[in-house]
Amino acid sequence: MTDGPAGTGGARRRGRPSRTDSADGPGARERILTAARAEFAARGYEKASIRGIAKVADVDPALVHHYYGTKEQVFEAAVEMSLAPALEASEGVLEGGLDGAGERLTRFVLGVWENPVTREPLLAIVRSALNNDIAAAVFRKLVTRQLLRRIAAEPAVPDADLRAGLAAAQLVGTVMLRYVIKLEPLASAAPERIVARVAPVVQQHLTGP
Known part of the structure; x- marks a missing residue:
């Protein structure tokens, strides 16, 4: 079959x-x-x-x-089963509006991947997405959909779908290079240093002109 x-x-x-x-x-x-x-x-x-x-x-x-x-x-x-604990925990990340959401979101995503309990099941299944376009598209869609659902709730934000996609791309790319591909020096950099670099870019995607 x-x-x-x-x-x-x-x-x-x-x-x-x-x-x-x-x-x-x-x-x-x-x-x-x-x-x-x-x-x-x-x-x-x-x-x-x-x-x-x-x-x-x-x-x-x-x-x-x-x-x-x-x-x-x-x-x-x-x-979705692998992401469920992280997605449930993320419900409050954007509830406070988009001001400061870049830092909260980046800190949350890195926190999920820094924790071995939540990282291992994600790491195993994300590897499936690396060499297959269909699998990669599914993974991107799930991450983007979660962001889009929140951003679209903000009436003053234009191009919500594009903004969500760009923010997701920034976060997913960082996660892939740090935890899956383990590109140095990104892989061994302190989490706070990454948050300081990545969060402003995510914020720019969410609320910038």
Whole structure:
């Protein structure tokens, strides 16, 4: 069974498997997501497959398609699962408005990646995005969407989508070079030094002319 092309709106349903195939009903969705995150982290986006994810989750491949759709959509759900703690914690970062948001946002993002508990699951799955355009696009979309949702709530901010994209690019690029590629001297610089350099640029993207 092939994974098929990405859908354009919501998970693609491929027919509900029989009750026997849905093996174990309650908890199946969670097992699939956990298996997907592990498979993408271990094999990368290219080599991971719906069939392999189903095998690890001990379900029929049709159930993976039923709940999550294509491989791209499964990957997006797995990334959201990995980002969930950070995204929940970020809810208050932009609540105070955009004044000073560049520093708060930069400090928050670096804090997530400096903490081994939150860094390791992210690091594993982000590596999947490095060598695949589809996986990288999914990761960028999730990060940008979180920023855009907040920035768009500010009525006086023009070009909210462009601003969110540029701010996200600055932060994601910094994270990639420091924690994934480990480019020196960025990789070993003190977090406060990075905040001092990056935060004004992020702020400029958010509120500058």
